[in-house]
Amino acid sequence: MSSRLSTNFTNLEFVNPFVLASAPPTESKKKILRAFEAGWGGVVTKTIGLHPVENVAGPKTIFQRTSDVKPYVSRSKRPDTVPHSSWNWELISDQPLDMWLPDLKEIKAIYPDRMLIASIMAGAGNDEELDNWRKLAKSCVDVGCDAIELNMSCPHMDRKDMGANIANDEDVIRSILHAVTDAVSVPIWVKLTPATSTLVDAARAAYEAGAASISLCNTFPSLPLMDPETLKFEVEVDGWVTSGGLGGLAILPQALQRVSDISRAFPSESVSGIGGIRGFREAFNFIAHGAGNLQFCTAAMEEKGSGGVGVKLIKELTDDLEDFMKRKDYSSIEEFRGIARERIVEHSKVRRKSDNYNGGYVAAE
Numbered sequence: 001m002s003s004r005l006s007t008n009f010t011n012l013e014f015v016n017p018f019v020l021a022s023a024p025p026t027e028s029k030k031k032i033l034r035a036f037e038a039g040w041g042g043v044v045t046k047t048i049g050l051h052p053v054e055n056v057a058g059p060k061t062i063f064q065r066t067s068d069v070k071p072y073v074s075r076s077k078r079p080d081t082v083p084h085s086s087w088n089w090e091l092i093s094d095q096p097l098d099m100w101l102p103d104l105k106e107i108k109a110i111y112p113d114r115m116l117i118a119s120i121m122a123g124a125g126n127d128e129e130l131d132n133w134r135k136l137a138k139s140c141v142d143v144g145c146d147a148i149e150l151n152m153s154c155p156h157m158d159r160k161d162m163g164a165n166i167a168n169d170e171d172v173i174r175s176i177l178h179a180v181t182d183a184v185s186v187p188i189w190v191k192l193t194p195a196t197s198t199l200v201d202a203a204r205a206a207y208e209a210g211a212a213s214i215s216l217c218n219t220f221p222s223l224p225l226m227d228p229e230t231l232k233f234e235v236e237v238d239g240w241v242t243s244g245g246l247g248g249l250a251i252l253p254q255a256l257q258r259v260s261d262i263s264r265a266f267p268s269e270s271v272s273g274i275g276g277i278r279g280f281r282e283a284f285n286f287i288a289h290g291a292g293n294l295q296f297c298t299a300a301m302e303e304k305g306s307g308g309v310g311v312k313l314i315k316e317l318t319d320d321l322e323d324f325m326k327r328k329d330y331s332s333i334e335e336f337r338g339i340a341r342e343r344i345v346e347h348s349k350v351r352r353k354s355d356n357y358n359g360g361y362v363a364a365e
Helices: 029-038 097-110 127-142 170-183 199-208 249-265 280-288 298-302 311-328
Strands: 007-009 012-014 018-020 042-044 061-066 082-088 115-120 147-152 188-192 213-216 220-222 244-247 270-274 293-296
Touching: 012 115, 018 311, 029 042, 029 097, 029 311, 061 298, 082 249, 082 298, 097 115, 097 127, 115 127, 127 147, 127 170, 147 170, 170 188, 170 199, 188 199, 199 213, 199 249, 213 249, 244 249, 249 270, 249 280, 270 280, 280 293, 280 311, 293 298
Parallel strands: 018 042, 018 293, 042 115, 115 147, 147 188, 188 213, 213 270, 270 293
Antiparallel strands: 007 012, 061 082, 082 244, 220 244
16 A cells, blocks of 8 residues: 555554544454455444443435435435435444454554544533543553544434534533543544534544544434335334434535634534545545544445445545546645645635625615
């Protein structure tokens, strides 16, 4: 793999900036090993917790498509459709910690040059839950994980003191980070929910409390569509549905906005970009807005014949990035990271048709 693609992100050396996100593609040792064999620079494990987890009795993830002939969004397979989005209400890993640990140790032993990031989650609001964060972090680091990602973003967690439910509370963010940074010395990434108007404040609290990076964006809270003929949701259990997460191409512009907001507010800090990346063009845009590495989920899951880990996708990404950097004579992504930041301005600063436009106000005589 070309040294041109290697990146230093949060003081970790990645052979390339492409990482599989915490999701079904990283839910097992088998999948992670296949991902590393295919060429991914790193993986973030499916989120590991300590509380009992049992998923819904039905499909956990669906892929939605649309077409220009009948441009409605649906999971139904129709001629000439193209990917639109994914939707899931999947919970965190149901594999317990004591099963994960030997797997993580073996993965790192086989691929010592690939970055293995453990995603973890516990609750909030008491010392017992803070101890759970500490235990999860220390256990994963002790078997070789290179970094920890704190899941404060899952939009459909089964407890109110977990996931996106806690990501708006700056005191909770600080308390969890203090607990984890006291327990381990590896880089800590914080995956925050995009569904908040106080994202910059939450990121500031995380950075100030010791976060090495913010990961954005997890899926957006959403509901699946209902078929007007059958009156059934496109995914449901016994006729019932609850909030899930929307991912894939449908969230790309919103994810870019969130990454841009954080990168412009904290230009010297690290951001891991996630959301709707299907190929090099989308990845380039995240880098241009300040992301230092890129995480993938839906595009890898959709790829047929790869076991859901994006075997063809990672080759395409590395080939296209290498070709671009050669043509533009870049030796590192740092040479073009953040180039879009200074061109994002307040709406009032965008030139209007008239040179003497005064913001819509009529001057008093």
